[in-house]
Amino acid sequence: xxxxxxxxxxxxxxxxxxxxxxxxMLSAISIGAWAMIFMTALTRGMVDQMIxxxxxxxxxHVQLHNPEYLDDPSITNRVSLTEAELETRYxxxxxxxxxxxxxxxxxxxxxxxSRGVTLLGIDPIAERDFSFVDYDKVDGRFLExxxxxxxxxxxKLADTLxxxxxxxxxxxxxxxxxxxxxxxxxxxxxxHANMETYEDTYAxxxxxxxxxxxxxGDTTTEVVFFGNDYRNxxxxxxxxxxxxxxxxxxxxxxxxxxxxxxxxxxxxxxxLIWVVVIFLALSFGLVNTLVMAVFERVREIGLMLALxxxxxxxLGQIIIESMMLLAVGLLIGDALAWLxxxxxxxxxxxxxxxxxxxxxxxxxxxxxxxxxxxxILSNVVVLILGFLASLSPAWRxxxxxxxxxxxKV
Amino acid sequence: MTAVxxxxxxxxxxxxxxxxxxxxxxxxxIEKGDFVCxxxxxxxxxxxLLNAIGxxxxxxxxxxxxxxxxxxQMSKGQLADLRLANVGFVFQAYNLIPVLTAQENVxxxxxxxxxxAKERRSKSLAILEEVGLRDLEDRRPAEMSGGQQQRVAVARxxxxxxxxxxxxxxxxxLDSRTSDELMELFTELxxxxxxxxxxxxxxxxxxxxxxxxxxxxxxxIVDDIEQDAA
Numbered sequence: 001x002x003x004x005x006x007x008x009x010x011x012x013x014x015x016x017x018x019x020x021x022x023x024x025m026l027s028a029i030s031i032g033a034w035a036m037i038f039m040t041a042l043t044r045g046m047v048d049q050m051i052x053x054x055x056x057x058x059x060x061h062v063q064l065h066n067p068e069y070l071d072d073p074s075i076t077n078r079v080s081l082t083e084a085e086l087e088t089r090y091x092x093x094x095x096x097x098x099x100x101x102x103x104x105x106x107x108x109x110x111x112x113x114s115r116g117v118t119l120l121g122i123d124p125i126a127e128r129d130f131s132f133v134d135y136d137k138v139d140g141r142f143l144e145x146x147x148x149x150x151x152x153x154x155x156k157l158a159d160t161l162x163x164x165x166x167x168x169x170x171x172x173x174x175x176x177x178x179x180x181x182x183x184x185x186x187x188x189x190x191x192h193a194n195m196e197t198y199e200d201t202y203a204x205x206x207x208x209x210x211x212x213x214x215x216x217g218d219t220t221t222e223v224v225f226f227g228n229d230y231r232n233x234x235x236x237x238x239x240x241x242x243x244x245x246x247x248x249x250x251x252x253x254x255x256x257x258x259x260x261x262x263x264x265x266x267x268x269x270x271x272l273i274w275v276v277v278i279f280l281a282l283s284f285g286l287v288n289t290l291v292m293a294v295f296e297r298v299r300e301i302g303l304m305l306a307l308x309x310x311x312x313x314x315l316g317q318i319i320i321e322s323m324m325l326l327a328v329g330l331l332i333g334d335a336l337a338w339l340x341x342x343x344x345x346x347x348x349x350x351x352x353x354x355x356x357x358x359x360x361x362x363x364x365x366x367x368x369x370x371x372x373x374x375x376i377l378s379n380v381v382v383l384i385l386g387f388l389a390s391l392s393p394a395w396r397x398x399x400x401x402x403x404x405x406x407x408k409v
Numbered sequence: 410m411t412a413v414x415x416x417x418x419x420x421x422x423x424x425x426x427x428x429x430x431x432x433x434x435x436x437x438x439i440e441k442g443d444f445v446c447x448x449x450x451x452x453x454x455x456x457x458l459l460n461a462i463g464x465x466x467x468x469x470x471x472x473x474x475x476x477x478x479x480x481x482q483m484s485k486g487q488l489a490d491l492r493l494a495n496v497g498f499v500f501q502a503y504n505l506i507p508v509l510t511a512q513e514n515v516x517x518x519x520x521x522x523x524x525x526a527k528e529r530r531s532k533s534l535a536i537l538e539e540v541g542l543r544d545l546e547d548r549r550p551a552e553m554s555g556g557q558q559q560r561v562a563v564a565r566x567x568x569x570x571x572x573x574x575x576x577x578x579x580x581x582x583l584d585s586r587t588s589d590e591l592m593e594l595f596t597e598l599x600x601x602x603x604x605x606x607x608x609x610x611x612x613x614x615x616x617x618x619x620x621x622x623x624x625x626x627x628x629x630i631v632d633d634i635e636q637d638a639a
Contacts, residue, residue, distance in 0.1 A: 303500075306463070
C-alpha cells in the first residue's frame with residue numbers, strides 16, 4: 001500500500017507524457033462509453049414503454065383469476081369472489097391501484113361490418129390512472145361510470161366497422177349457460193392508442209352494464225393489481241396471494257404476458273452483450289496504447305527495477321495507468337451520455353418507422369431512459385474487462401530483466 | 410568487514426555463434442569503506458562485475474556476497490529488496506525518470522523504501538543542496554544539462570546513505586570540472602560516512618581518487634593495487 005501514491009503519480013505522469021496518444025484513446029473510450037449508455041437508454045426506454053403499455057393494456061403487475069381462465073378466457077371461468085368480498089380483502093392492502101373487470105371475447109357488429117374484439121367491462125374511475133387510454137383525448141367521451149350504457153371503441157375499429165360516435169352497434173358474447181348474450185350500444189367515444197392494434201382489439205363498456213348483459217351478477221373475470229415497480233412485483237404478488245386460497249390463481253404479469261416477460265429478460269441480456277461488444281472494439285486500442293506505452297519506456301522500467309522497485313509494483317503501475325485512462329474516458333462518456341439523453345427524455349418521434357416497430361409492441365414515440373443501473377453496469381463491465389486486457393502488457397513489463405532493459409536503446 | 414565478496418564467478422554471454430566470457434573465474438573481496446576503481450578496456454568485464462555485485466545480473470557460477478548475504482541465489486523480489494536497502498546505483502547515461510522532477514527523482518528510492526514524506530523532502534533538498542542543484546529541484550530531466558542530470562542521479566544514489574555505491578562510468582558524459590566535483594563528492598561521502606564505492610571507469614582522472622585500483626582484462630583481474638587517494 002505504501003507504493004500506491006508513487007505508482008499513482010507515475011501512472012498519471014506517464015499517461016500525459018504522450019498526450020496526443022492519450023487524448024485519442026480517451027476520445028475512443030468516451031465515445032464508446034457514450035454509445036453504450038445512449039443505446040442502452042434508447043433500448044431501455046423502448047422496452048420500458050413496451051412493458052408499461054403492455055401492462056396498462058391488460059395485465060397490471062399481478063392478476064387474480066379463476067384457475068382455468070388463462071387457458072379458457074370464457075365467462076364460465078369467473079373469479080369466485082363477489083365484488084364486495086374483493087373490496088373487503090383488498091381495499092386497505094396498500095396497492096398503488098387495483099380494479100376488477102369483466103373481460104370476455106365478443107363480436108361487435110355495425111350496420112355494415114362485424115369483427116371479433118375483446119370486450120372489457122370496467123369501472124372507468126378505478127382504471128383512469130393506469131389505463132392505456134387517455135380519457136381526455138377520446139373523440140366524444142369516455143365511459144363515466146360502471147353502469148354507463150355507452151360503448152367506447154378504438155378509432156381504427158370504428159373505421160373498420162364504418163361507424164362513428166352517436167351510431168349504434170351490437171355486442172354479442174355468451175352467458176354462463178352458453179346462451180347468446182347480446183345488446184345494442186350507442187358509440188359514445190373513440191379512443192386513440194399508441195398502437196393501432198389496441199384500437200382494433202378492445203371495446204370498453206361499463207362493468208355493471210357488462211355484468212347485466214352477461215348475466216353474471218356482481219362477479220368478474222379478473223382483478224388487476226399495481227405495485228410501484230414492474231420489475232419487482234413480488235411484494236404485490238405476496239399480498240394478493242395471502243388473501244386467497246388455492247381456488248384462485250394469482251399470476252405475475254410475466255406469466256400472464258409471456259411475450260413481454262421474455263422481452264424484458266432478453267433485453268437485459270442484450271444490453272450486457274452490447275456493452276461487451278463495444279468494449280471488445282475498444283480493447284484493441286487500449287491494449288495497443290499500453291503496449292506502446294510500455295515499449296517506449298523499457299529503459300525506465302529497467303531503471304526502476306534496478307533501483308529496487310519490485311516487479312509487482314511495475315505490474316501495478318501499468319494497470320493503474322490503464323484504469324486511469326478508462327476511468328477518465330468513462331467519466332467523459334457518462335457526462336456526454338447524460339447531456340444527450342436528458343434532453344431526449346421527453347420523447348423522440350420515430351413515426352417514420354413506427355409501423356415496423358409496432359410489430360414488436362413499441363409505440364411511435366421513443367422515450368430514452370437513463371437508468372443508473374445501466375450506467376453502473378457499463379462502467380463496471382468496461383473497468384473489469386479493461387483490467388483483464390491490461391494484464392498482458394503489464395505482465396510483460398514486470399518480467400523485464402533490469403540489466404537488459406536498462407541498456408535498451 | 411567485507412562489503413562485497415565474489416568467489417570464482419563466471420559469466421558467459423552468447424553473441425551470434427560466439428561465447429564471450431565476460432567474467433572468468435573472478436574472485437575479489439572489497440572491504441567496507443573501500444573506494445575501488447575497476448579499470449579495463451571495453452569488454453573487459455567491469456560492467457558485468459558491477460551488475461553481478463548489484464544483483465542486476467546473475468553469474469553462471471560462483472558466489473556473490475553483499476552485506477553478508479549470498480545474493481546469486483536470491484529471487485527477483487529479494488534482490489530488489491537488497492538493492493533498495495543497501496545499494497546505490499549511478500549509471501553512465503544518467504538514467505533519471507523523465508516524468509519526475511529532480512527532487513522527485515531523488516525522493517524516488519526513499520518513497521519506495523517507505524520514508525515519510527516530510528523526511529523525504531528535507532533529505533532530498535539537503536542532498537540537492539550538497540550537489541549544487543538546490544534551485545533546480547522542480548526541473549524535469551529534459552530541462553537540465555547532462556552534468557546536472559548526472560548530479561541528480563548521484564544525489565538519488567546516495568540520499569538514503571546506502572552502504573555500497575556502484576557507479577558505471579559516472580563521468581563519461583561530464584566535462585572535467587564537473588567530473589572532479591563529482592569525484593570529490595564521492596570521496597567526501599566515502600570519508601564521512603564510510604560508504605563503499607565501486608566505480609567502473611575508463612577515465613584516468615577518476616583513478617586518482619581511488620584507494621584501490623583493480624585492472625581487468627577478458628573477465629579476469631590482472632592487477633589489484635592499493636594507492637593513496639587524491
